[in-house]
Amino acid sequence: MSKTLTDATTKTPTQNIDPRILLLALGMFALGTDAFVIAGVLPVIARDMQVTEGLAGQLVTVFSLTYGLGAPVLAALTGRWPRHRVLIIALGAFCLINVGSALAPSFSLLGLTRILAACFAALYSPLAYTIGTALAAPEKRGQALSFVLGGLTLSTVLGSPLGTWVGEHFGWRMSFGMVALLAGVACIALLLCGLPRESAAPTLSLQARLAPIREPRLLLALLPALLWNLGIYVVYTYLAPIFQQNMHITDISVALLVFGLGAVPGNWLGGLITDRFGSSRPLITGFVVLAMILLGIPFATSLFFGLPLLLLWGLCGPNLFIAQQHRMLSLAPEHANVILALNNSMLYLGIAGGAALGGIVLHTQPVAWLGPLGAVCSLLALLALLFSMRIKRTA
The missing domain is CATH 1.20.1250.20 (MFS general substrate transporter like domains)
Incomplete structure (x- = not known):
């Protein structure tokens, strides 16, 4: 059953950190692995898709460009929706899009799935930080942020090398399959455990965000x-x-x-x-x-x-x-x-x-x-x- 925001803030200092924060970190681990694994399997993708390595590298370009430009726009567009719902939808859609990347029959369709994956990643990341702090007692909010950010850091240490190894030995499609599996596990676990339910708070307009x-x-x-x-x-x-x-x-x-x-x-x-x-x-x-x-x-x-x-x-x-x-x-x-x-x-x-x-x-x-x-x-x-x-x- 889902807890309210007040549940998290009434915890005593002696209680352990909410395990749902670790699930949010797992989602960040999947996002970080997805963002950086292409660098490791780039020659394999280029060879399989019969494109140059320079062109294959543009998969990183479209993902990062969409993320960088889309984050403030998508945050403004979804700001009035309940945060817990947007987070679950974004993570679930991110999982499915990576399945699409693994199955993409052509380079152009693979590029399209990279754009869509970046959109949902840009939605998930800021909400993971926000909800992570809401799940922690006030004196443990710094810890909560470090745990969520730790998922992203760990993706650099383990996720990208592991995804590269998988791609080299089992094919680059399995690298995206691994990302989809990680995101799917985190999404299902968060659905079963529940997240704080809240009304959407007033949000900054896109104009205010870019001020x-x-x-x-x-x-x-x-x-x-x-x-x-x-x-x-x-x-x-x-x-x-x-x-x-x-x-x-x-x-x-x-x-x-x-x-x-x-x-x-x-x-x-x-x-x-x-x-x-x-x-x-x-x-x-x-x-x-x-x-x-x-x-x-x-x-x-x-x-x-x-x-x-x-x-x-x-x-x-x-x-x-x-x-x-x-x-x-x-x-x-x-x-x-x-x-x-x-x-x-x-x-x-x-x-x-x-x-x-x-x-x-x-x-x-x-x-x-x-x-x-x-x-x-x-x-x-x-x-x-x-x-x-x-x-x-x-x-």
């Missing part, structure tokens, strides 16, 4: 997030062909696992470093380090050099994201919810742009060009940050 974009200083402050993710995903999306060419490795699941292992302590260190030094210094240092990593990845000719770079890369990413979130909050505390949502959109637009740009480059140039291009994007993010800091000081 900070009309402020040049905030738009400039969002630009580094777009640029550094553009640089990251110019390279990350095409890691499989890079490793195949340089190291003659067809299964990069171990490489993705190492990358994910770096992200775990990166999340923890990012908070500590930002609390200790603020946001500006970690961002400046992070952009320089990231540029060096991206420059080196396409020229690593053995795992002896490649794996440490991937581990360091995994450490670097969460540090940048946490510091950027911290900076945006300090610049616009009055727009907290909206500015963080827009910052998240910048991340996905960067992923989309990076995958698209990398695909364009691969039409005419070898994969070694991707590293310098990613490094340039990271340094442009640094320049945008420095300019933004100067504007802030002048103001």
